[in-house]
Amino acid sequence: MTRPILTELLAELCAAGILEDAAPAGPELLAQSWANGLAGAFTGRARVEGRELRVRIGIPRRFPNVLPRIYVLDLDSRLPHVHKHGYVCYSEHDGVLLDRRDAVAVVADALRMALELVASGLRGDNSAAFIEELALYWPGQALALSMVSPGEEIRWVCGVRMSQWWHLFDNRAQANRVLPGLPAEQVLYVPLHEVTRPIDSTPSEWGTTEITRFIKQNLTDAQRKSLHMQLRGKPRTSSFVVVRVPLPRGGQCLIGVEYLGIEGEHPLTRRPGTAGAQAITVFRQDLDYLVARGGGLAAVRRSRALLIGCGAVGGHVAGELARAGVQALTLVDPDELRPENAYRHVLGQPLASDVLRAFLKSPAKVHLLNFELKTHYPALTVEPVAAAIEQAIEAGTIRLADFDIVVAATGDPNVDRWLNEIALDAAEAPPIVYTWLEPLGLGGHAALIAGHGPKQPRPAGCLDCLFTPAQEERAPALCNRAAFAAPGQAVTRELAACGNAFTPFGSLDATRTAELAVRLALQAMTGEHRGALLRSWKGDPAAFRTAGYRTSPRFEEPVERLEHAGEVFSQPHCPVCAPPFMSRRAAAPG
Amino acid sequence: MTNINPYLATFDETIKLDWDRTGVLRERRNVILEHLRARLDGPSFDPCNQGSYDLRTGVHPLSGDYDIDVALRFNTTIDEWPDPVALKQRVLAGLEDLGSSVRLRRPCVTVFYRRGDEPLYHVDLAVYARDAHERLHIACGKPGDRPDMRIWQPSDPQALGAFIDGRFKDQDRVQFRRVVRVLKRWKDERFSSEGEAAPRGIALTAAALKWFRVERRQDPVDMRFHYDDAAALLAMVKAMHEYPERRLKAKLPVAPGNDPFERMTERQMEIFREELERLERALTTALGSPDRDGACDVLRRVFGDDFPGPEGKPTRKRSAIVASGSAA
Numbered sequence: 001m002t003r004p005i006l007t008e009l010l011a012e013l014c015a016a017g018i019l020e021d022a023a024p025a026g027p028e029l030l031a032q033s034w035a036n037g038l039a040g041a042f043t044g045r046a047r048v049e050g051r052e053l054r055v056r057i058g059i060p061r062r063f064p065n066v067l068p069r070i071y072v073l074d075l076d077s078r079l080p081h082v083h084k085h086g087y088v089c090y091s092e093h094d095g096v097l098l099d100r101r102d103a104v105a106v107v108a109d110a111l112r113m114a115l116e117l118v119a120s121g122l123r124g125d126n127s128a129a130f131i132e133e134l135a136l137y138w139p140g141q142a143l144a145l146s147m148v149s150p151g152e153e154i155r156w157v158c159g160v161r162m163s164q165w166w167h168l169f170d171n172r173a174q175a176n177r178v179l180p181g182l183p184a185e186q187v188l189y190v191p192l193h194e195v196t197r198p199i200d201s202t203p204s205e206w207g208t209t210e211i212t213r214f215i216k217q218n219l220t221d222a223q224r225k226s227l228h229m230q231l232r233g234k235p236r237t238s239s240f241v242v243v244r245v246p247l248p249r250g251g252q253c254l255i256g257v258e259y260l261g262i263e264g265e266h267p268l269t270r271r272p273g274t275a276g277a278q279a280i281t282v283f284r285q286d287l288d289y290l291v292a293r294g295g296g297l298a299a300v301r302r303s304r305a306l307l308i309g310c311g312a313v314g315g316h317v318a319g320e321l322a323r324a325g326v327q328a329l330t331l332v333d334p335d336e337l338r339p340e341n342a343y344r345h346v347l348g349q350p351l352a353s354d355v356l357r358a359f360l361k362s363p364a365k366v367h368l369l370n371f372e373l374k375t376h377y378p379a380l381t382v383e384p385v386a387a388a389i390e391q392a393i394e395a396g397t398i399r400l401a402d403f404d405i406v407v408a409a410t411g412d413p414n415v416d417r418w419l420n421e422i423a424l425d426a427a428e429a430p431p432i433v434y435t436w437l438e439p440l441g442l443g444g445h446a447a448l449i450a451g452h453g454p455k456q457p458r459p460a461g462c463l464d465c466l467f468t469p470a471q472e473e474r475a476p477a478l479c480n481r482a483a484f485a486a487p488g489q490a491v492t493r494e495l496a497a498c499g500n501a502f503t504p505f506g507s508l509d510a511t512r513t514a515e516l517a518v519r520l521a522l523q524a525m526t527g528e529h530r531g532a533l534l535r536s537w538k539g540d541p542a543a544f545r546t547a548g549y550r551t552s553p554r555f556e557e558p559v560e561r562l563e564h565a566g567e568v569f570s571q572p573h574c575p576v577c578a579p580p581f582m583s584r585r586a587a588a589p590g
Numbered sequence: 591m592t593n594i595n596p597y598l599a600t601f602d603e604t605i606k607l608d609w610d611r612t613g614v615l616r617e618r619r620n621v622i623l624e625h626l627r628a629r630l631d632g633p634s635f636d637p638c639n640q641g642s643y644d645l646r647t648g649v650h651p652l653s654g655d656y657d658i659d660v661a662l663r664f665n666t667t668i669d670e671w672p673d674p675v676a677l678k679q680r681v682l683a684g685l686e687d688l689g690s691s692v693r694l695r696r697p698c699v700t701v702f703y704r705r706g707d708e709p710l711y712h713v714d715l716a717v718y719a720r721d722a723h724e725r726l727h728i729a730c731g732k733p734g735d736r737p738d739m740r741i742w743q744p745s746d747p748q749a750l751g752a753f754i755d756g757r758f759k760d761q762d763r764v765q766f767r768r769v770v771r772v773l774k775r776w777k778d779e780r781f782s783s784e785g786e787a788a789p790r791g792i793a794l795t796a797a798a799l800k801w802f803r804v805e806r807r808q809d810p811v812d813m814r815f816h817y818d819d820a821a822a823l824l825a826m827v828k829a830m831h832e833y834p835e836r837r838l839k840a841k842l843p844v845a846p847g848n849d850p851f852e853r854m855t856e857r858q859m860e861i862f863r864e865e866l867e868r869l870e871r872a873l874t875t876a877l878g879s880p881d882r883d884g885a886c887d888v889l890r891r892v893f894g895d896d897f898p899g900p901e902g903k904p905t906r907k908r909s910a911i912v913a914s915g916s917a918a
Contacts, residue, residue, distance in 0.1 A: 411918025
């Protein structure tokens with residue numbers, strides 16, 4: 001904001017009468033720390049709940065792209081949402097649309113919202129918000145990153161100190177996996193069940209006594225007893241306690257306390273000795289929190305997924321399954337990453353890195369992907385299997401029933417159809433999503449086949465139903481009924497010599513196909529879809545047609561049907577899934 | 591339940607008389623027309639195919655006696671040739687030194703080709719001329735007929751084809767033709783020893799125009815239309831068999847608008863309807879048969895040896911290795 005415009009705006013705001021006796025703040029005031037980031041400010045008076053308060057309105061340099069800042073001075077007690085320097089947190093900064101053509105109205109609205117919040121605080125209406133914001137007020141002389149899953153029981157978890165940071169883990173195994181070779185200490189996890197009493201002063205001003213009292217007064221009797229039993233008579237000089245605080249509006253936060261120089265019994269026993277306490281800010285990095293924060297699904301957490309095929313589509317599927325919150329991911333693919341696929345594979349050209357090359361056992365895609373996933377999602381357990389799925393199943397390395405979901409992204413219909421028969425023959429099998437794409441941006445598909453338990457009937461519909469011609473077909477041909485390309489066309493290209501034929505498609509096609517497949521997989525896991533369902537996305541056919549290829553009648557179907565509704569594709573006469581199962585393959589035409 | 595459509599498709603491939611593939615017949619027709627053009631003492635003419643060639647409902651004859659129906663549309667009027675037989679005699683004269691047996695018959699002039707005593711094929715040349723309103727008439731009668739039998743009868747050699755084209759579109763029409771061909775072969779097979787008991791081919795075409803209904807279903811996934819010839823055939827045969835009147839009636843929808851079944855006697859009609867019942871029974875049995883072998887056996891009994899047998903797979907074998915077009 002230029003100086004003349006700011007001057008004009010401040011004059012206009014002062015004249016608008018939103019504050020009494022409004023006057024622009026001078027350069028000395030603006031040089032103070034509260035005014036960091038402000039282009040200008042003005043001060044005036046406002047009446048709130050019968051009291052006259054001094055109010056400052058700060059105009060940020062980025063205004064009106066961001067909200068103005070409101071400060072309320074002269075408060076003699078702490079109010080929820082009122083922070084250092086009297087700054088009132090009256091609105092979230094994200095998710096608001098501002099009328100950039102009427103700056104005065106934006107400031108007036110901001111002031112109104114801030115004063116309403118202050119009035120509510122003065123009346124005592126929103127004292128619960130103190131607890132809501134506890135983690136925000138928690139002073140945090142040190143910091144901790146926590147992968148601890150907040151449970152309901154008091155328990156010992158594990159902490160690794162690295163310089164100023166603590167890293168907290170559910171157990172030693174997790175600590176070793178993420179930070180191998182570092183010494184770990186016991187950390188006490190204490191989940192508070194209900195924090196009924198509002199906090200009566202500012203945590204930032206609390207000492208050891210206030211911190212300990214806050215914890216103890218919110219423990220249940222059983223918890224007090226349990227802590228006493230676990231801690232008494234075990235002398236220690238220091239102790240890290242991570243406390244789960246349930247929030248009034250749902251959710252929970254973690255705060256940390258490190259007791260130092262303990263003399264006598266632990267401060268959380270019934271007859272505590274003496275100790276100093278330091279508050280520690282805890283950043284949650286546990287799967288539950290991160291998955292929920294990232295838009296993942298509760299039903300997917302703690303699930304085990306099997307991904308068959310880690311190519312362009314599979315690479316994206318792996319990442320999306322991880323981000324959706326699966327706990328364990330098994331990757332099966334016999335291939336090594338080929339440099340020519342770098343620009344359509346999620347791994348790019350990782351082998352160009354000497355560090356990575358030295359680190360990896362082999363350049364198999366599964367090992368590279370394992371490294372990539374673990375780097376980004378340390379809580380995820382990844383099991384790489386560098387083998388063809390046929391070998392892995394026949395050798396017993398992979399058992400379908402061990403998984404909650406399978407995504408088959410081999411792009412090879414022969415392997416997929418084999419797997420389909422294996423799954424149908426098995427006593428139990430999870431839902432399987434088969435996914436593949438078509439060349440030149442024509443489209444991609446994901447077909448969900450329902451799973452079945454040991455004594456459950458298999459639901460109708462299997463992958464082979466897509467390869468089963470209509471009952472009345474006069475000239476049954478071997479083709480996939482889902483295809484967007486008319487049958488009988490070979491769409492591969494060769495850039496180098498024989499054996500280097502490839503199907504032309506790009507990273508965007510792979511990403512879109514993976515998204516379709518993972519969404520369908522997640523819907524299967526949440527129980528939204530239980531039967532066979534086919535979904536397809538269709539792209540621009542121009543490149544395909546220009547290359548001289550023909551599209552199928554299915555390609556002409558509306559996007560709404562193909563991509564959103566999906567199609568039930570079971571064939572009542574399918575040689576694989578239609579009863580009677582016993583005689584099926586003998587009668588099948590191929 | 592057995593899908594007999596692939597077998598019907600194979601059967602159709604075997605029995606279908608494809609004008610584009612019957613090179614000898616087409617060549618012979620052209621030889622005759624060139625011969626006639628060169629020697630005809632009369633008005634010029636435009637030839638065109640008519641009958642089952644035009645309708646593409648022709649089937650290979652069991653006897654080997656192929657016939658080709660050609661319409662000669664003369665560039666003259668019926669007023670200039672009040673006696674149609676006179677014009678037919680000019681055609682006969684034009685073909686006399688062709689080296690084959692040529693006869694002037696009531697509906698046409700026929701050229702016969704034989705190998706020894708066996709008839710190979712014959713070419714029927716029907717003579718047409720226009721009236722003052724440009725409507726075509728066919729020359730009927732032969733020398734020696736009474737004057738009232740020597741007449742120009744309103745008839746357009748291509749009207750029936752045009753009517754069918756208008757009634758059935760694209761693949762619907764192709765199914766119509768397939769069903770007619772199957773019925774024609776069935777007729778040849780079942781009535782070959784019955785002589786005149788057999789209904790004419792045109793009667794089956796007229797019947798199809800009355801009783802045939804397209805049977806197709808769209809696959810909800812690949813969105814292709816699948817034509818169920820077995821269902822269409824069964825439905826048509828059933829409708830004919832269950833026709834409530836004693837005699838089947840199916841008037842042609844174009845001039846002269848006659849009913850080709852009229853020529854059948856009561857006894858012939860009775861036999862015909864008994865055969866229809868047998869055909870319906872055979873189709874129902876085949877469709878309900880638990881295996882293909884049984885289905886083919888039953889159908890060979892009504893359609894003859896050209897129907898694929900239990901040991902014979904469909905000739906249009908599906909490829910076992912095709913491009914999948916999929917990747918990931």
